[in-house]
Amino acid sequence: MPARVSRRPMEDLDPISNAIAPPQNESPEERDIRIQKERAAKQVSDAIDAELSREQAHEKKRPKPVKILLLGQSESGKSTTLKNFQLMYEPKAFRAERASWRAIIQLNVVRSIHIILDAMARAQNTTDRPPSARSSMSSQDSLRLDAELVQLKMRLLPLLEVEKSLMMRLSLPGSTEWEPTERPLTTSKRRQSKEIAVNSTVAWKAAFTRMAEDRQSFDTDHLIDWDDPEDPGVLLHGSNDDMKRLWAHPTVQAILDKQSIRLQESAGFFLDSLDEVTSLRYIPTDDHILRARLKTLGVSEHRMRLTDPTGGMSRDFRIFDVGGTRSLRAAWVSYFDDMDAIIFLAPISAFDQVLAEEPTVNRLADSYKLWTSIVSNKLLQHTNMILFLNKVDIMHAKLASGIRLSDFVDSYGRRPNDFDSASRYLKKQFNSILKQNSPVPRIFYCHLTNAIDTKSTRFVLAGIKDMLMRFHLQESHLIL
Numbered sequence: 001m002p003a004r005v006s007r008r009p010m011e012d013l014d015p016i017s018n019a020i021a022p023p024q025n026e027s028p029e030e031r032d033i034r035i036q037k038e039r040a041a042k043q044v045s046d047a048i049d050a051e052l053s054r055e056q057a058h059e060k061k062r063p064k065p066v067k068i069l070l071l072g073q074s075e076s077g078k079s080t081t082l083k084n085f086q087l088m089y090e091p092k093a094f095r096a097e098r099a100s101w102r103a104i105i106q107l108n109v110v111r112s113i114h115i116i117l118d119a120m121a122r123a124q125n126t127t128d129r130p131p132s133a134r135s136s137m138s139s140q141d142s143l144r145l146d147a148e149l150v151q152l153k154m155r156l157l158p159l160l161e162v163e164k165s166l167m168m169r170l171s172l173p174g175s176t177e178w179e180p181t182e183r184p185l186t187t188s189k190r191r192q193s194k195e196i197a198v199n200s201t202v203a204w205k206a207a208f209t210r211m212a213e214d215r216q217s218f219d220t221d222h223l224i225d226w227d228d229p230e231d232p233g234v235l236l237h238g239s240n241d242d243m244k245r246l247w248a249h250p251t252v253q254a255i256l257d258k259q260s261i262r263l264q265e266s267a268g269f270f271l272d273s274l275d276e277v278t279s280l281r282y283i284p285t286d287d288h289i290l291r292a293r294l295k296t297l298g299v300s301e302h303r304m305r306l307t308d309p310t311g312g313m314s315r316d317f318r319i320f321d322v323g324g325t326r327s328l329r330a331a332w333v334s335y336f337d338d339m340d341a342i343i344f345l346a347p348i349s350a351f352d353q354v355l356a357e358e359p360t361v362n363r364l365a366d367s368y369k370l371w372t373s374i375v376s377n378k379l380l381q382h383t384n385m386i387l388f389l390n391k392v393d394i395m396h397a398k399l400a401s402g403i404r405l406s407d408f409v410d411s412y413g414r415r416p417n418d419f420d421s422a423s424r425y426l427k428k429q430f431n432s433i434l435k436q437n438s439p440v441p442r443i444f445y446c447h448l449t450n451a452i453d454t455k456s457t458r459f460v461l462a463g464i465k466d467m468l469m470r471f472h473l474q475e476s477h478l479i480l
Protein backbone atom coordinates (compact mmCIF):
# COMPACT_ATOMS: atom_id res chain seq x y z
CA MET A 1 0.00 0.00 0.00
CA PRO A 2 1.54 3.34 -1.05
CA ALA A 3 2.28 5.74 1.76
CA ARG A 4 -0.23 8.55 2.07
CA VAL A 5 1.25 11.97 1.27
CA SER A 6 -0.43 14.56 3.37
CA ARG A 7 -0.13 18.30 2.54
CA ARG A 8 1.86 20.01 5.28
CA PRO A 9 0.04 22.88 6.89
CA MET A 10 1.65 26.31 6.33
CA GLU A 11 2.79 26.62 9.94
CA ASP A 12 5.11 23.62 9.37
CA LEU A 13 7.14 25.37 6.65
CA ASP A 14 10.44 26.98 7.58
CA PRO A 15 10.07 30.64 8.61
CA ILE A 16 11.39 32.09 5.30
CA SER A 17 9.12 29.93 3.10
CA ASN A 18 6.34 30.77 5.45
CA ALA A 19 6.95 34.47 5.03
CA ILE A 20 6.95 34.41 1.21
CA ALA A 21 4.20 31.78 0.66
CA PRO A 22 0.94 33.04 -0.93
CA PRO A 23 -1.83 33.68 1.56
CA GLN A 24 -4.17 30.78 2.22
CA ASN A 25 -7.78 31.11 0.96
CA GLU A 26 -6.65 33.65 -1.73
CA SER A 27 -9.42 34.58 -4.21
CA PRO A 28 -8.64 34.45 -8.02
CA GLU A 29 -8.70 38.32 -8.19
CA GLU A 30 -6.35 38.65 -5.25
CA ARG A 31 -4.08 36.09 -6.89
CA ASP A 32 -3.93 38.12 -10.16
CA ILE A 33 -3.11 41.34 -8.30
CA ARG A 34 -0.39 39.55 -6.31
CA ILE A 35 1.16 38.06 -9.45
CA GLN A 36 1.18 41.47 -11.16
CA LYS A 37 2.88 43.05 -8.14
CA GLU A 38 5.44 40.24 -8.03
CA ARG A 39 6.23 40.76 -11.75
CA ALA A 40 6.74 44.50 -11.24
CA ALA A 41 8.97 43.85 -8.22
CA LYS A 42 11.03 41.37 -10.22
CA GLN A 43 11.53 43.91 -12.99
CA VAL A 44 12.88 46.44 -10.47
CA SER A 45 15.10 43.79 -8.90
CA ASP A 46 16.46 42.71 -12.33
CA ALA A 47 17.22 46.32 -13.20
CA ILE A 48 19.15 46.73 -9.92
CA ASP A 49 21.08 43.50 -10.60
CA ALA A 50 21.97 44.67 -14.10
CA GLU A 51 23.22 48.04 -12.74
CA LEU A 52 25.30 46.23 -10.10
CA SER A 53 26.95 43.95 -12.66
CA ARG A 54 27.68 46.95 -14.90
CA GLU A 55 29.34 48.71 -11.94
CA GLN A 56 31.33 45.58 -11.06
CA ALA A 57 32.53 45.22 -14.65
CA HIS A 58 33.55 48.92 -14.66
CA GLU A 59 35.35 48.48 -11.33
CA LYS A 60 37.24 45.49 -12.79
CA LYS A 61 38.29 47.56 -15.80
CA ARG A 62 39.46 50.45 -13.57
CA PRO A 63 43.20 49.98 -13.13
CA LYS A 64 44.43 49.00 -9.70
CA PRO A 65 46.15 51.80 -7.78
CA VAL A 66 49.94 52.02 -7.93
CA LYS A 67 51.27 51.15 -4.49
CA ILE A 68 54.57 52.42 -3.09
CA LEU A 69 56.01 51.46 0.29
CA LEU A 70 58.62 53.71 1.93
CA LEU A 71 61.11 51.76 4.03
CA GLY A 72 64.33 52.47 5.93
CA GLN A 73 65.62 53.02 9.45
CA SER A 74 64.33 55.83 11.67
CA GLU A 75 65.43 59.31 10.49
CA SER A 76 66.31 57.98 7.05
CA GLY A 77 63.91 60.46 5.38
CA LYS A 78 60.77 58.38 4.61
CA SER A 79 58.26 60.96 5.83
CA THR A 80 60.29 63.71 4.16
CA THR A 81 60.06 61.84 0.84
CA LEU A 82 56.31 61.54 1.32
CA LYS A 83 56.15 65.31 1.99
CA ASN A 84 57.92 65.85 -1.35
CA PHE A 85 55.30 63.73 -3.12
CA GLN A 86 52.54 65.75 -1.46
CA LEU A 87 54.20 69.05 -2.29
CA MET A 88 54.54 68.03 -5.94
CA TYR A 89 51.14 66.53 -6.53
CA GLU A 90 48.86 68.01 -3.86
CA PRO A 91 50.41 71.41 -3.15
CA LYS A 92 47.16 72.98 -1.93
CA ALA A 93 46.52 70.28 0.66
CA PHE A 94 50.20 70.31 1.65
CA ARG A 95 50.17 74.05 2.24
CA ALA A 96 46.86 73.92 4.10
CA GLU A 97 48.76 72.04 6.83
CA ARG A 98 51.28 74.82 7.46
CA ALA A 99 49.63 75.79 10.73
CA SER A 100 50.29 72.31 12.14
CA TRP A 101 53.88 72.23 10.92
CA ARG A 102 54.46 75.65 12.51
CA ALA A 103 53.88 74.02 15.92
CA ILE A 104 56.25 71.14 15.11
CA ILE A 105 58.96 73.59 14.04
CA GLN A 106 58.51 75.56 17.27
CA LEU A 107 58.85 72.28 19.13
CA ASN A 108 62.00 71.41 17.15
CA VAL A 109 63.54 74.81 18.08
CA VAL A 110 62.76 74.44 21.76
CA ARG A 111 64.11 70.90 21.72
CA SER A 112 67.45 72.09 20.32
CA ILE A 113 67.66 74.70 23.10
CA HIS A 114 66.83 71.95 25.60
CA ILE A 115 69.71 69.84 24.27
CA ILE A 116 72.10 72.81 24.65
CA LEU A 117 70.92 73.57 28.19
CA ASP A 118 71.37 69.91 29.14
CA ALA A 119 74.88 69.91 27.68
CA MET A 120 75.69 73.08 29.67
CA ALA A 121 74.35 71.51 32.86
CA ARG A 122 76.55 68.46 32.30
CA ALA A 123 79.59 70.67 31.68
CA GLN A 124 78.81 72.69 34.83
CA ASN A 125 78.31 69.59 36.98
CA THR A 126 81.65 68.21 35.93
CA THR A 127 83.44 71.53 36.47
CA ASP A 128 81.88 72.03 39.92
CA ARG A 129 83.15 68.68 41.21
CA PRO A 130 86.45 68.49 43.10
CA PRO A 131 89.37 67.67 40.80
CA SER A 132 89.73 64.16 42.27
CA ALA A 133 86.10 63.29 41.36
CA ARG A 134 86.40 65.03 38.01
CA SER A 135 89.29 62.94 36.80
CA SER A 136 87.31 59.73 37.27
CA MET A 137 84.45 61.17 35.21
CA SER A 138 84.25 62.49 31.68
CA SER A 139 86.45 65.43 32.57
CA GLN A 140 86.60 66.50 28.95
CA ASP A 141 82.98 67.72 29.30
CA SER A 142 83.96 70.36 31.82
CA LEU A 143 83.96 73.99 30.74
CA ARG A 144 83.20 76.94 32.99
CA LEU A 145 80.06 78.97 32.19
CA ASP A 146 80.62 82.73 32.36
CA ALA A 147 78.10 85.14 33.92
CA GLU A 148 76.50 85.88 30.55
CA LEU A 149 75.86 82.19 29.90
CA VAL A 150 74.40 81.63 33.35
CA GLN A 151 72.02 84.56 32.74
CA LEU A 152 71.06 83.29 29.30
CA LYS A 153 70.35 79.90 30.76
CA MET A 154 68.05 81.37 33.42
CA ARG A 155 66.20 83.46 30.88
CA LEU A 156 65.68 80.53 28.51
CA LEU A 157 64.42 78.09 31.14
CA PRO A 158 60.72 79.06 30.54
CA LEU A 159 61.09 77.58 27.06
CA LEU A 160 61.17 74.13 28.64
CA GLU A 161 57.61 74.76 29.83
CA VAL A 162 56.67 75.68 26.26
CA GLU A 163 58.10 72.35 25.12
CA LYS A 164 56.01 70.51 27.69
CA SER A 165 52.79 72.28 26.76
CA LEU A 166 53.33 71.81 23.02
CA MET A 167 53.94 68.11 23.58
CA MET A 168 50.84 67.81 25.73
CA ARG A 169 48.82 69.47 23.01
CA LEU A 170 50.19 67.11 20.41
CA SER A 171 49.49 64.11 22.57
CA LEU A 172 45.90 63.59 21.54
CA PRO A 173 44.61 60.23 22.75
CA GLY A 174 45.80 57.50 20.42
CA SER A 175 47.50 59.85 18.00
CA THR A 176 50.86 60.48 19.56
CA GLU A 177 53.29 59.16 22.08
CA TRP A 178 56.25 60.51 23.94
CA GLU A 179 59.18 58.48 22.82
CA PRO A 180 62.29 58.46 24.93
CA THR A 181 65.03 58.57 22.32
CA GLU A 182 68.63 59.55 22.19
CA ARG A 183 70.27 62.11 20.03
CA PRO A 184 71.92 60.53 16.98
CA LEU A 185 75.45 61.14 18.07
CA THR A 186 78.73 59.53 17.30
CA THR A 187 79.49 56.02 18.43
CA SER A 188 81.33 57.24 21.49
CA LYS A 189 78.74 59.61 22.98
CA ARG A 190 74.98 59.47 23.44
CA ARG A 191 72.53 61.67 25.25
CA GLN A 192 69.07 60.84 26.46
CA SER A 193 66.22 63.13 25.45
CA LYS A 194 62.58 62.89 24.49
CA GLU A 195 61.11 63.04 21.02
CA ILE A 196 57.48 63.33 20.08
CA ALA A 197 56.23 60.54 17.82
CA VAL A 198 53.02 60.46 15.88
CA ASN A 199 50.68 57.58 15.16
CA SER A 200 47.92 59.08 13.12
CA THR A 201 48.63 61.77 10.57
CA VAL A 202 45.19 63.28 10.86
CA ALA A 203 44.58 63.75 14.57
CA TRP A 204 47.68 65.72 15.55
CA LYS A 205 47.31 68.13 12.66
CA ALA A 206 43.81 69.00 13.83
CA ALA A 207 45.19 70.14 17.20
CA PHE A 208 46.89 73.13 15.60
CA THR A 209 44.44 74.06 12.89
CA ARG A 210 41.29 76.08 13.44
CA MET A 211 38.07 74.19 13.11
CA ALA A 212 36.67 74.14 9.57
CA GLU A 213 33.59 76.16 10.52
CA ASP A 214 35.81 78.97 11.86
CA ARG A 215 37.65 79.28 8.59
CA GLN A 216 37.21 82.39 6.53
CA SER A 217 39.27 80.89 3.74
CA PHE A 218 41.93 78.27 3.17
CA ASP A 219 44.75 80.84 3.49
CA THR A 220 47.22 79.70 6.11
CA ASP A 221 46.86 83.09 7.76
CA HIS A 222 43.30 82.16 8.64
CA LEU A 223 44.17 78.64 9.71
CA ILE A 224 46.42 79.90 12.51
CA ASP A 225 44.71 81.23 15.60
CA TRP A 226 47.01 84.21 16.19
CA ASP A 227 45.19 85.14 19.42
CA ASP A 228 45.50 81.67 20.96
CA PRO A 229 46.84 82.34 24.51
CA GLU A 230 48.64 78.96 24.42
CA ASP A 231 50.50 79.80 21.22
CA PRO A 232 54.23 79.97 22.04
CA GLY A 233 54.92 82.37 19.14
CA VAL A 234 55.16 85.48 21.33
CA LEU A 235 57.45 83.86 23.90
CA LEU A 236 59.70 82.48 21.15
CA HIS A 237 59.80 85.90 19.52
CA GLY A 238 60.83 87.46 22.83
CA SER A 239 63.55 84.83 23.31
CA ASN A 240 65.00 85.16 19.83
CA ASP A 241 68.01 87.28 20.78
CA ASP A 242 68.82 85.10 23.79
CA MET A 243 68.60 81.91 21.71
CA LYS A 244 70.84 83.40 19.03
CA ARG A 245 73.39 84.55 21.60
CA LEU A 246 73.34 81.14 23.25
CA TRP A 247 73.83 79.29 19.98
CA ALA A 248 76.63 81.62 18.82
CA HIS A 249 78.48 81.64 22.15
CA PRO A 250 81.98 80.17 21.76
CA THR A 251 81.76 78.34 25.11
CA VAL A 252 78.50 76.68 24.04
CA GLN A 253 80.06 75.64 20.76
CA ALA A 254 83.06 74.25 22.67
CA ILE A 255 80.80 72.36 25.10
CA LEU A 256 78.79 70.82 22.24
CA ASP A 257 81.98 69.97 20.43
CA LYS A 258 83.49 68.29 23.48
CA GLN A 259 80.32 66.28 24.00
CA SER A 260 80.23 65.34 20.27
CA ILE A 261 76.83 66.94 19.78
CA ARG A 262 76.49 68.05 16.17
CA LEU A 263 73.19 69.88 16.21
CA GLN A 264 73.53 71.19 12.63
CA GLU A 265 73.35 67.63 11.32
CA SER A 266 70.49 66.54 13.50
CA ALA A 267 66.83 66.28 12.58
CA GLY A 268 64.68 69.38 13.00
CA PHE A 269 67.58 71.85 13.18
CA PHE A 270 66.39 75.48 12.92
CA LEU A 271 68.88 77.40 15.08
CA ASP A 272 70.43 79.00 11.98
CA SER A 273 66.99 80.29 10.92
CA LEU A 274 65.85 81.77 14.23
CA ASP A 275 64.96 85.23 12.85
CA GLU A 276 62.48 83.68 10.43
CA VAL A 277 61.10 80.97 12.69
CA THR A 278 60.53 83.24 15.69
CA SER A 279 59.14 86.20 13.75
CA LEU A 280 55.65 87.26 14.84
CA ARG A 281 53.09 85.78 12.43
CA TYR A 282 55.61 83.21 11.24
CA ILE A 283 54.20 80.87 8.58
CA PRO A 284 56.50 77.99 7.59
CA THR A 285 57.87 77.87 4.06
CA ASP A 286 57.83 74.60 2.07
CA ASP A 287 61.53 74.28 2.82
CA HIS A 288 60.95 74.56 6.58
CA ILE A 289 58.15 71.96 6.48
CA LEU A 290 60.52 69.52 4.79
CA ARG A 291 63.12 70.11 7.47
CA ALA A 292 60.68 69.74 10.37
CA ARG A 293 61.09 66.51 12.32
CA LEU A 294 58.20 64.43 13.62
CA LYS A 295 58.83 60.76 14.20
CA THR A 296 56.37 58.23 12.72
CA LEU A 297 54.98 55.51 14.96
CA GLY A 298 52.41 53.54 12.99
CA VAL A 299 51.81 53.04 9.27
CA SER A 300 49.98 55.72 7.35
CA GLU A 301 48.50 55.47 3.87
CA HIS A 302 48.31 58.49 1.57
CA ARG A 303 46.20 58.51 -1.57
CA MET A 304 46.76 60.78 -4.52
CA ARG A 305 45.76 60.85 -8.15
CA LEU A 306 48.69 61.43 -10.50
CA THR A 307 48.63 62.23 -14.17
CA ASP A 308 51.03 61.12 -16.86
CA PRO A 309 51.87 64.41 -18.63
CA THR A 310 52.54 62.72 -21.98
CA GLY A 311 49.49 60.51 -22.33
CA GLY A 312 47.19 62.53 -20.04
CA MET A 313 46.43 59.24 -18.29
CA SER A 314 45.60 59.38 -14.55
CA ARG A 315 46.32 56.76 -11.94
CA ASP A 316 45.52 56.42 -8.27
CA PHE A 317 48.68 56.19 -6.21
CA ARG A 318 48.84 54.90 -2.65
CA ILE A 319 51.97 55.69 -0.67
CA PHE A 320 52.59 53.94 2.62
CA ASP A 321 54.85 55.59 5.22
CA VAL A 322 56.03 53.48 8.15
CA GLY A 323 57.90 54.06 11.39
CA GLY A 324 61.53 52.96 11.04
CA THR A 325 62.51 52.33 14.67
CA ARG A 326 63.56 48.71 15.26
CA SER A 327 60.56 47.86 17.45
CA LEU A 328 58.18 48.98 14.67
CA ARG A 329 59.68 47.00 11.79
CA ALA A 330 57.72 43.79 12.41
CA ALA A 331 54.58 45.65 11.26
CA TRP A 332 56.07 46.24 7.79
CA VAL A 333 55.58 42.68 6.56
CA SER A 334 51.81 42.92 6.35
CA TYR A 335 52.29 45.62 3.67
CA PHE A 336 54.69 43.61 1.47
CA ASP A 337 51.99 41.91 -0.52
CA ASP A 338 50.90 43.61 -3.71
CA MET A 339 53.37 46.55 -3.68
CA ASP A 340 54.48 47.95 -7.04
CA ALA A 341 57.63 49.50 -5.67
CA ILE A 342 59.65 49.90 -2.53
CA ILE A 343 61.52 53.13 -2.01
CA PHE A 344 64.24 52.21 0.47
CA LEU A 345 66.08 55.05 2.15
CA ALA A 346 69.60 54.62 3.49
CA PRO A 347 71.03 57.80 5.06
CA ILE A 348 74.66 57.41 4.02
CA SER A 349 75.81 60.33 6.15
CA ALA A 350 75.04 58.22 9.24
CA PHE A 351 78.17 56.07 8.79
CA ASP A 352 79.66 57.45 12.03
CA GLN A 353 76.45 57.27 14.09
CA VAL A 354 74.64 54.65 16.12
CA LEU A 355 70.94 53.81 16.26
CA ALA A 356 69.06 55.87 18.84
CA GLU A 357 67.18 52.76 19.98
CA GLU A 358 70.23 50.44 19.96
CA PRO A 359 73.38 52.36 20.86
CA THR A 360 75.72 49.49 20.01
CA VAL A 361 74.59 49.30 16.38
CA ASN A 362 76.22 51.46 13.70
CA ARG A 363 73.57 53.11 11.51
CA LEU A 364 75.21 52.24 8.20
CA ALA A 365 75.60 48.60 9.29
CA ASP A 366 71.90 48.62 10.23
CA SER A 367 70.96 49.98 6.77
CA TYR A 368 72.98 47.19 5.07
CA LYS A 369 71.25 44.58 7.22
CA LEU A 370 67.81 46.01 6.65
CA TRP A 371 68.39 46.28 2.89
CA THR A 372 69.55 42.64 2.83
CA SER A 373 66.41 41.46 4.61
CA ILE A 374 64.16 43.49 2.28
CA VAL A 375 65.73 42.43 -1.02
CA SER A 376 65.90 38.77 0.05
CA ASN A 377 62.27 38.66 1.20
CA LYS A 378 60.30 36.16 -0.92
CA LEU A 379 57.15 38.31 -0.90
CA LEU A 380 59.12 41.12 -2.52
CA GLN A 381 61.13 39.19 -5.10
CA HIS A 382 59.15 40.68 -8.01
CA THR A 383 58.80 44.14 -6.48
CA ASN A 384 60.60 47.05 -8.13
CA MET A 385 63.34 48.36 -5.86
CA ILE A 386 64.30 52.00 -5.69
CA LEU A 387 67.16 52.88 -3.39
CA PHE A 388 67.74 56.42 -2.10
CA LEU A 389 71.22 56.93 -0.71
CA ASN A 390 69.94 59.91 1.21
CA LYS A 391 71.31 62.89 3.15
CA VAL A 392 74.07 63.49 0.61
CA ASP A 393 74.28 67.14 1.73
CA ILE A 394 75.35 66.05 5.22
CA MET A 395 77.65 63.40 3.73
CA HIS A 396 79.43 66.09 1.66
CA ALA A 397 79.89 68.33 4.70
CA LYS A 398 81.02 65.47 6.93
CA LEU A 399 83.70 64.17 4.60
CA ALA A 400 84.86 67.74 3.87
CA SER A 401 85.21 68.38 7.61
CA GLY A 402 87.75 65.55 7.80
CA ILE A 403 85.63 62.73 9.24
CA ARG A 404 87.00 59.60 7.56
CA LEU A 405 84.73 56.87 6.19
CA SER A 406 87.52 54.31 6.63
CA ASP A 407 87.56 54.95 10.41
CA PHE A 408 84.05 53.45 10.55
CA VAL A 409 84.00 51.13 7.52
CA ASP A 410 87.12 48.94 7.53
CA SER A 411 86.54 47.64 4.02
CA TYR A 412 86.78 51.18 2.61
CA GLY A 413 90.54 50.84 3.07
CA ARG A 414 92.77 53.48 1.59
CA ARG A 415 90.34 54.89 -0.92
CA PRO A 416 90.18 58.71 -1.07
CA ASN A 417 87.91 60.35 1.50
CA ASP A 418 85.98 62.43 -1.02
CA PHE A 419 82.27 62.36 -1.79
CA ASP A 420 82.51 60.81 -5.27
CA SER A 421 84.69 57.89 -4.16
CA ALA A 422 82.67 57.30 -0.99
CA SER A 423 79.27 57.41 -2.69
CA ARG A 424 80.47 55.20 -5.57
CA TYR A 425 81.75 52.66 -3.04
CA LEU A 426 78.51 52.64 -1.01
CA LYS A 427 76.39 52.38 -4.16
CA LYS A 428 78.40 49.29 -5.16
CA GLN A 429 77.91 47.70 -1.75
CA PHE A 430 74.12 48.10 -1.83
CA ASN A 431 74.00 46.99 -5.46
CA SER A 432 75.92 43.79 -4.79
CA ILE A 433 73.65 42.94 -1.82
CA LEU A 434 70.67 43.32 -4.18
CA LYS A 435 72.25 41.15 -6.89
CA GLN A 436 73.23 38.39 -4.47
CA ASN A 437 69.67 38.25 -3.17
CA SER A 438 67.62 38.61 -6.35
CA PRO A 439 67.12 35.22 -8.03
CA VAL A 440 64.57 36.82 -10.37
CA PRO A 441 65.77 39.92 -12.24
CA ARG A 442 63.84 43.04 -11.27
CA ILE A 443 63.82 46.75 -11.86
CA PHE A 444 66.33 48.54 -9.67
CA TYR A 445 67.21 52.21 -9.53
CA CYS A 446 69.61 53.90 -7.17
CA HIS A 447 69.66 57.65 -6.57
CA LEU A 448 71.89 59.90 -4.49
CA THR A 449 69.33 62.15 -2.79
CA ASN A 450 68.92 65.14 -0.58
CA ALA A 451 65.29 64.88 0.49
CA ILE A 452 65.18 68.40 1.93
CA ASP A 453 66.12 69.84 -1.46
CA THR A 454 62.79 70.08 -3.26
CA LYS A 455 64.27 70.79 -6.69
CA SER A 456 66.47 67.70 -7.01
CA THR A 457 63.95 65.45 -5.25
CA ARG A 458 61.15 66.63 -7.56
CA PHE A 459 63.20 65.48 -10.51
CA VAL A 460 63.86 62.03 -9.01
CA LEU A 461 60.24 61.50 -7.92
CA ALA A 462 58.84 62.55 -11.30
CA GLY A 463 61.07 59.93 -12.96
CA ILE A 464 59.85 57.27 -10.52
CA LYS A 465 56.22 58.23 -11.06
CA ASP A 466 56.57 58.03 -14.86
CA MET A 467 58.40 54.70 -14.67
CA LEU A 468 55.76 53.20 -12.38
CA MET A 469 52.91 54.47 -14.51
CA ARG A 470 54.35 52.91 -17.64
CA PHE A 471 55.19 49.71 -15.81
CA HIS A 472 51.72 49.56 -14.31
CA LEU A 473 50.03 50.16 -17.66
CA GLN A 474 52.06 47.36 -19.23
CA GLU A 475 51.18 45.08 -16.35
CA SER A 476 47.50 45.91 -16.86
CA HIS A 477 47.92 45.07 -20.58
CA LEU A 478 46.64 48.52 -21.45
CA ILE A 479 49.78 49.22 -23.48
CA LEU A 480 52.42 46.83 -24.76
Ligand SMILES: Nc1nc2c(ncn2[C@@H]2O[C@H](COP(=O)(O)OP(=O)(O)OP(=O)(O)O)[C@@H](O)[C@H]2O)c(=O)[nH]1
Nearest residue numbers: 075076077078079080268291293296324391450451
Ligand atom coordinates in the same frame (compact mmCIF):
# COMPACT_ATOMS: atom_id res chain seq x y z
N1 LIG B 1 70.02 67.47 5.75
C1 LIG B 1 69.12 66.55 5.39
N2 LIG B 1 68.11 66.27 6.23
C2 LIG B 1 67.22 65.35 5.82
C3 LIG B 1 67.30 64.67 4.59
N3 LIG B 1 66.25 63.81 4.49
C4 LIG B 1 65.55 63.96 5.63
N4 LIG B 1 66.13 64.89 6.44
C5 LIG B 1 65.69 65.32 7.76
O1 LIG B 1 65.88 64.23 8.63
C6 LIG B 1 64.85 64.20 9.62
C7 LIG B 1 64.24 62.82 9.67
O2 LIG B 1 63.51 62.58 8.50
P1 LIG B 1 62.12 61.80 8.51
O3 LIG B 1 61.61 61.87 7.12
O4 LIG B 1 61.28 62.27 9.61
O5 LIG B 1 62.65 60.33 8.83
P2 LIG B 1 61.78 58.97 8.85
O6 LIG B 1 62.54 58.00 8.01
O7 LIG B 1 60.39 59.24 8.47
O8 LIG B 1 61.90 58.57 10.38
P3 LIG B 1 60.85 57.70 11.26
O9 LIG B 1 59.52 58.32 11.11
O10 LIG B 1 61.40 57.81 12.66
O11 LIG B 1 60.92 56.30 10.75
C8 LIG B 1 63.87 65.32 9.25
O12 LIG B 1 64.10 66.43 10.10
C9 LIG B 1 64.22 65.67 7.82
O13 LIG B 1 64.00 67.03 7.54
C10 LIG B 1 68.39 64.99 3.73
O14 LIG B 1 68.57 64.45 2.63
N5 LIG B 1 69.27 65.94 4.19
Ligand SMILES: [Mg+2]
Nearest residue numbers: 078079295296
Ligand atom coordinates in the same frame (compact mmCIF):
# COMPACT_ATOMS: atom_id res chain seq x y z
MG1 LIG C 1 58.60 59.12 9.48
